[in-house]
Amino acid sequence: MTTAEILAAHDRFVVPTYGRFPLAFVRGRGARLWDAEGREYLDFGAGIAVCALGHAHPALAEALARQAATLIHVSNLYHVELQARLAERIVSLLGGGRCFFCNSGAEANEALFKLARKFGHREGRYEVLTAVNSFHGRTLAGISATGQEKVKAGFEPMMEGFRHVPFNDLAAVEAALSKKTAAILIEGVQGESGIHPASAEYLLGLRDLCDRNHLLLLMDAVQDGMFRTGRFQSWQRLLEGSRDARAAAFLPDGISMAKGLAGGVPMGGVWIRPPHDLLLGPGSHGSTFGGTPLACAAAWAVFEAIEREGLAEHARRMGAHLLDRLRNLASPRVAAVRGLGLMIGIELAQEIPALHAEGKLPSALFTAKLMETGLLVVPAGARTIRFLPPLNVTRAECDEAVEKLARGLASL
Known part of the structure; x- marks a missing residue:
């Protein structure tokens, strides 16, 4: 099919929940994508931080083919070896606890919301504080938790139990606590609103605040996790070099993961710290496709490649x-x-x-402008674009992206 034919089929048969750019990709390799007409693009979006190893990485492709020929799916009524091994690997990177697997970041956050409810249930506490300009998924609970009004429009009333406070403002969080508060949920680096990192003081202060008030500290690491910042978790990187003695012992109570976790195969996960890792018992939560052998094989291959190729340090x-x-x-x-x-x-x-147009954000208009240079980026908020390349991006590709960006800026 040509690009025009693909776009026409989308317009006719696919629910229009996405404001898509008029491109249709049919092939990828590394940090490159090719459209239906064979035009080449440098992909600095990586599926919005999903394709951690780039496109068609040989080790990931081989792992998927091998697992597909062995066992794709078995119910979670039974034990899955790859799921247990993957959970052990994640736990080893965080120090104790247990994992739950699902299919996306939104699902992973839903598990955290249920964990918070279960944690505070006996005391009648169910409220989760999140940050202004945060993003926590597109489910009803996810948009209720998200600190951006644009995602809520038309879906009111929101689920009760979520309130938003300014990001990086510890005093505002403390002032917002109530007898109903059970947990605080933040991103280490806010992604959708324009790449805003938390300060070390904020993270450490939140941990103290939660400890003093018997609250869960939860981290949404869907976009900023999986070694994208140079460490497995962004908070590990953010606390590097801190002279505060509390930094070495810092650990959240729960973490949601997805995007780069399986390199492009749908997968989400949650890590929960002891003793809270036993709160969600049999029948309290589940996911039919969560932690399938195929998805776990993909995630295992991604972890192996990151370790083998030294991609954490490379990302730095x-x-x-x-x-x-x-x-x-x-x-x-x-x-x-x-x-x-x-x-x-x-x-x-x-x-x-040049970036003023009725009903369109400057970030989206500039993203479209960069496509003309052959560079793919991701809008973030009204005026920010994101570079989220594969973790194995080369120095030459980084230089090429900057050159294309410079050409795009000069054309405005």
Whole structure:
């Protein structure tokens, strides 16, 4: 099919829940994608931080083929070896606890919401505090938890039990606590709102606040986890170098994971710290397709490749290189550059006439402009675009992305 034919079929048969760009990709390799007409693009979105190893990574493709020929699915009524091994691997990176597997970040956050409800149930506590400008998924509970009004419009009334407080503001969190509060949920790096990292003081203060008030501290690591920042979890990277003695002992009570976890195969997961890891007993939660042999084989292959290829440290180096190149662009059209590892936001200046169009955000308009140069990025909020390349992106590809970005900026 041609791109025009694919777009026409989408328009006719697919529910229009996405504001899609007029591209249709049919093949990928590494950090490259090719559309239906054979045009090549440099993919610095990686499926919104999903394709951790890039496209068609040989080890991941081989693991999927081997597992598909062995066992794709078996019910969670039975034990799955790969699921147990994967859980053990994740637990070993965090120090104790247990894992639950599902299919997406939204599902993973749903498990955290139920954990918080179960935790506070006997005392009548069910409220979860989240941050302004946060993003926690597209389910009804997910948009209720999300601190952005745009995702809620038309779906009111929201689920009760969620309130939003300013990000990186410990005093605001403390002031918002009530007798109904059971948990606090934050992202280590806010992604959808434009790449905003939490401060070390904020993270450590939240841990103390939760300990003093018998609350769960929950982390949404759906986008910023899986070594994207140079450590398995973003909070590990954010607390590096802290002289505060509390940093070495910092640990959340629950973490949601997805996106890069299985390199493109649908998978989500939750890690829960003891003793809370036994709160969700038999019958309290489940997922038909959660932790299938196929998905677990994919996730195992991703972990293996990251370790074998040294991609955590590589993500640090490439992230530092990108930030250096981007900050040296000296373009009046760039207001700020923020980032941690390979999670980078480029905030556009306020007044760029070429990015003014009725009903369209400047970030989306500039994303479309960059497609003309052959660069794929992801909008974040009104004026920010994201670089979320594969963890194995090369230095040459980073330089190419910056050059394409510079051409796009110069064309405005």
